[in-house]
Amino acid sequence: GQNIDQPTEMTATEGAIVQINCTYQTSGFNGLFWYQQHAGEAPTFLSYNVLDGLEEKGRFSSFLSRSKGYSYLLLKELQMKDSASYLCAVMDSNYQLIWGAGTKLIIKP
């Protein structure tokens, strides 16, 4: 079966760095997405990785290792507004998105 695993909840301090991991097992792979979702709102796109390595975009970076079925989202210089759920999603061989359950990130002052 297809499976996406990510931690349920993480806590970090304002100004610090946090890494949210995602492991996956899917039928085929056409890329991995990270989305941010604030409570009561729809997800917003953060990043897309299809090749191994690190993609940096401002305070957010995303890493992919296809051989390990592993990705992480790195958030630097955390701000209170970064408190949200972070969803990992993998596009399978049928171009369908398989969603993880999301990681709720709590930022403390």
Place this chain on the structure above:
Amino acid sequence: GAVVSQHPSWVICKSGTSVKIECRSLDFQATTMFWYRQFPKQSLMLMATSNEGSKATYEQGVEKDKFLINHASLTLSTLTVTSAHPEDSSFYICSARLGQGVEEQFFGPGTRLTVL
């Protein structure tokens, strides 16, 4: 970026009534639209995939006669929850994609449905 709208943003209805939710791509033509449901503190659950001009493909466990999907044009898809019951109360989110391949999905703001 591409913009997707949903209407209404929230709706409260009585049990047994039907509710229609609209999803529109405002500045692009969406070949494919997706309908998701999200219960509190849970991830997105794909309900169905609809391609313009053809029947929607429903995920396992989703009743096609209860959740009617119409994708009549490249910019509009509708989801009708028929004979709604309290257990249908949820956050319904649509997303749209330009093509058939590896492309970002653009999400609508969601519709919160409460069935009394």
